[in-house]
Amino acid sequence: MLPAENILTTVRMLQDEHLDVRAVTLGIDLFPCADRDPDTLCRLARERILRCAGGIQEACQRTAQRYGIPIVNRRIAISPAADLLAGHSPEALLHFAQMLDAVAEETGVDFIGGYSAQVQKGMTSSDRALIESLPAVLSDTTHVCASVNAASSHAGINMDALLLLGRVIREMAERTAERDGFACAKLCLFANQPEDNPFMAGAYRGIGEPECVVNIGVSGPGVVKRAIERARQSGERLSLGDIAEEIKLTAFRVTRVGELIGREVAALLGAEFGIVDLSLAPTPEIGDSVGEILEVMGVRHVGGPGSTAALALLNDAVKKGGAFASSSVGGLSGAFIPVAEDAALAAAVEAGHLRLEKLEAMTAVCSVGLDMIALPGDTSAETLAALAADELAIGVVNRKTTAVRLVPVPGKRAGERAVFGGLFGESPILAVPNGASDAFVALGGRIPAPLVSLNN
């Protein structure tokens, strides 16, 4: 039998510290369903999704009960829709998205992702059609999530696509004005988008992935925070290296839980087990926040001096612990700082400690990017594109994933509050300082890929 102390540590993680599996995401290859006739395509895709994912509710429930670990979200990620529906009309795209929404309802999943396009170097007419369909699709559906990879370290940044997306984001916000522009929370723009990410809105089933694959997103900011607190309360004098060690050990345990659950769910569904995404994904609940971790490390206010360094330590320690725990690690794998979804970050914005510029700096050392950022409703398409370009440039140059989820909240100004509800949380609206850069964005074209030598 295992030592009682080990058992108690695990019991504590589960009972008191919010350890859960945030997402079980089933990736499904839908390319075999491609057909010139949109009705046939929809029928085949629906049948295939039901065949692969029909049992996802039961599989998750059984596994969660057996191990006593809540599985918060079940999701489906499909092959990128822009490629699957290449050459189809805008009506066919909308029809397909409505089918996805209905099948999500039928299978009982929370979200279905993969309404996606990759346009980092250029846009096909199908990619453009998908992007232009986003306002209708994301305002008319509940469960569908979309993502666009608009930049990569190999291709650079597609500024034409970003400006188009800036306009699309504004339209999406307007169409869901009564919900503070909520449709925008279901669209994620990426640099170096991972193909096996289980987290929404950016999950899709990548081209090089297995036919049917289970990817797992664990949560655990609460567990990490408590581990640091306990270590600090022990009376021992701790250095930052000691704190990194605590985080590493905790990340090890969290990752192992993810792999165990992932393997079991995959076996029950007859799918392959893919990866555990190590990301620390906060929820709006108090005690389940990445911001609070920085605070227990001694950063007085998130956004204050030391925030970026503390976050870098946290992010790296999580990866080290997780990488040792499992060889099947992938996705985004880093600490998330989605402002609206993290109570401490939202509070830091409210108190004026955390601004857009500092958030951007922090994303240089963690996952994911400017995520769930509520902006004034009059933020122009050009400014949205320029903000996105700044964030994606960090990913492109540092050869990492960065992402952008911006919500211009219709009719509201900086300092007012945007409320999205549930796991999407709420946040004060951040100010966009220093005027517009319309002329820069209007130049368009592509920012070339960065040099990989002369690394100074």
Added chain:
Amino acid sequence: MPAFIVSVTAPDRTGIVAGVTAALRDLGGNITHLNQTVVRGYFTIMLSVDLPEGVDAEAITARVAASAPEGELRVGVMPFREGAPPVPSPADRFVLAILGRDRPGIIARVTAYLAEQGINIEDFTATVVAGDLVLIFGVRVPASLEITHVQRSIETVGREFGITATLQHENIFRATSEVRAVRTLA
């Protein structure tokens, strides 16, 4: 070779195991299984030993007791009899962890429930940490039982005593505590 189950209890001190095992060796014995622990300063060992024909329980008791000053060891010996092997029924290992303020009767109540359900206890430790009782059971839950029902019943028993009781599959604890590949957890 006949086998015997031998148990020895005594106030703990250095050298008890050396004395007991030397006594068994001198009788020509070979120890095949052994478990030893110390509870509140009291030593207990339980072992199975193969011995040559002709050595009986009385001789073993006398020789083992003589390995220490008179009256120090309490020795119990019984012959091992190979019974019919228990019919294997599919049953996974679960860990039942009970935490909370100590009160008389908790263990009796919990174990009565386990017995009623046909859940066998394979390991069990009880300690008190800072005034709180910590009970850890390694149990085998027959596959025929509905695990969520068992979990709920155990939580209810816990609530009667104002303690928390959780029953979870052992693999979750092994995955988080052991350095081994998760795929190898059966």
